[in-house]
Amino acid sequence: MRVLTFNVNSIRSRQKVVEELLFYRDIDVACLQEIKVVEEKFPQFPPFQCLVNGQKQYNGVAVCSRLPIEKFQIGFEGEQGESRFIYTQIGNYHIINIYAPLGDLYQKRFKYKMEFYRQLEKFIEQRFDLRRDFVILCGDLNIAHREVDVWNSEEWKGKVTFLPEERKEMDRLLEMGFIDVVRSATPKPIFTFYDYRGGAVYKNHGLRLDYVLISTPLLPKTHSIELLLNVRKRRDPKPSDHVPLIVEFK
């Protein structure tokens, strides 16, 4: 099974790019973030079935699957707020697609970010045994885990996405039993986000904010991981500021 995760920064601006990825890269399940649109205006990608947790203008996540979706949950239980979470079961695979809040240095949004992670952990703990189940947690976590995950750790010290509390949040997910697929493949700097400003992508001034985390039974099934940097680098059509990731399970 080939799984794509991609922060599209507006699905309507990235419809062509997503179509190319789905069909030319032979994707089975696509986890999309920052779709920035309500469900009614989300484009169709037949024969993919798309589940959409949308909202106007901001945020929003979607899962598009070529394979039958057995179960799903759109948003956390009783959630009224921002659209950042979708869970789907496809075959034996439990796939959680998230767009974590950025948060900021002012208390309110940062607190919301921490609360979002509490809810996420609660959802996982209540439903899955990560030693036995096939669980994939992917998306834009908006956290750079370690120094190697930011292009300049001196410059990023004290900045949001790289604050100690956030980095501990990533530690906590790994302590729960998740494996960071990209990091388990290489100790080298790998970036999935490049700011549009300042020509960041040409200077390799990036951050690793997008992840594919897997439960331990999926590790021997992980066949390949691909970082599609060219999709971020090219100018026509206009790119998202994030890099798509493809992981294949066998």
Added chain:
DNA sequence: ATGGCCACCCGAGGTGGA
């Protein structure tokens, strides 16, 4: 020149992203 933001709201510039 090779290059420095982009997409949303709507119909102008303000705002949020990270």
